[in-house]
Amino acid sequence: MSRQRLIALLTTLAVALGLALVVPLASTASAAATCAGAWNSSSVYTGGMSASYNSHNWQAKWWTQGETPGAAGVWADQGACGGGLGGTGGSCDYPAWTAGHAYVAGDIVKYTDGNYYVAEHDNPGYDPVISTWYWDPYSCNGGGGPTTPPSNGSFVVSEAQFNQMFPNRNSFYTYSGLTAALSAYPGFATTGSDTVKKQEAAAFLANVSHETGGLVYIVEQNTANYPHYCDATQPYGCPAGQSAYYGRGPIQLSWNFNYKAAGDALGIDLLHNPNLVQTDSAIAWKTGLWYWNTQNGPGTMTPHNAMVNGAGFGETIRSINGSIECNGGNPAQVQSRINAYQSFVSILGVPAGNNLSC
Secondary structure, eight states, X not given: OOHHHHHHHHHHHHHHHHHHHHHHHHHHXXXXXXXXXXXXXXXXXXXXXXXXXTTEEEEESSOEESOOBTTBTTEEEEEEEEEETTSSXXXXXXXXXXXXXXXXXXXXXXXXXXXXXXXXXOBSSOOTTTOTTTEEEEOTTSSSSOSSOOOGXXXXXXXXXXHHHOTTXXXXXXXXXXXXXXXXXXXXXXXXXHHHHHHHHHHHHHHHHHHHTTTXXXXXXXXXXXXXXXXXXXXXXXXXXXXXXXXBTTTTBOSHHHHHXXXXXXXXXXXXXXXXXXXXXXXXHHHHHHHHHHOOTTSSSOHHHXXXXXXXXXXXXXXXXXXXXXXXXXXXXXXHHHHHHHHHHHHHXXXXXXXXXX
């Protein structure tokens, strides 16, 4: 073999070996980043926090809740991702559960508590931790059972403190029902400093106490009002009956459109089954948390936002019943709510803060 041919052969081998080394490196460099935890519409994100959505990682620029990545300016696109916690790869390649989305038997979803559930029966998006006939726990390794233990024990109000707040409560309003409901709105009483978390819990329970006479009443006591809560102009009407949408539960959920909206948000058909709010403690508590975390009412912000953004307890009153009680409308009712709030923050060992009245 001539010297020139030998050099050419060695050069060809070197190039081939070089390519063999370069190709895996290029493949590694082009691999998508690991996905952050899947975005959840109910979760609160503060500036700098990350979430994955549609196989992309996103970073929150400031405080946000319920604003979809890619459709809201609060989110900065961090690029494509794959695998990891986002449910886009690995052994847990399952999407986040969505209320109102139709599922068929065999579908697997990641719930807001971080656990996975498999649909045992077709359903129109029922809540996996409430509608247990439709859903079973699912483990990422293919077996049954939740992937991580529930975190109900982290609520800032202990059961002993809850009992101290409501010594005469109806047995329907259980502490376990309340903690079971927390997964629906994980930002509740978990946002901000320890003081803010406890202030929000106290504010919610104080308003609840006022609405229910200290968690004594499950349903509205004035039965003469019952037929008045059907807005027949709504396209879905009042399928449970003209008088079926009276006040129930800790926030006294009323009107057919509120039962429809709350049910859609929670994945429960409350429009056709409003009695669930007075027969299932967890569902009752979830309707209260639905209003607290998502509804402005006659106010300008949700009660949740009022507490975590420093607007004060008075703004929670405005959001719940401001058109009747605030601006001098019924000062005695306002003071009743304030008294309960001051009592509850005292039990929790935090100051009441400013702007108590509306």
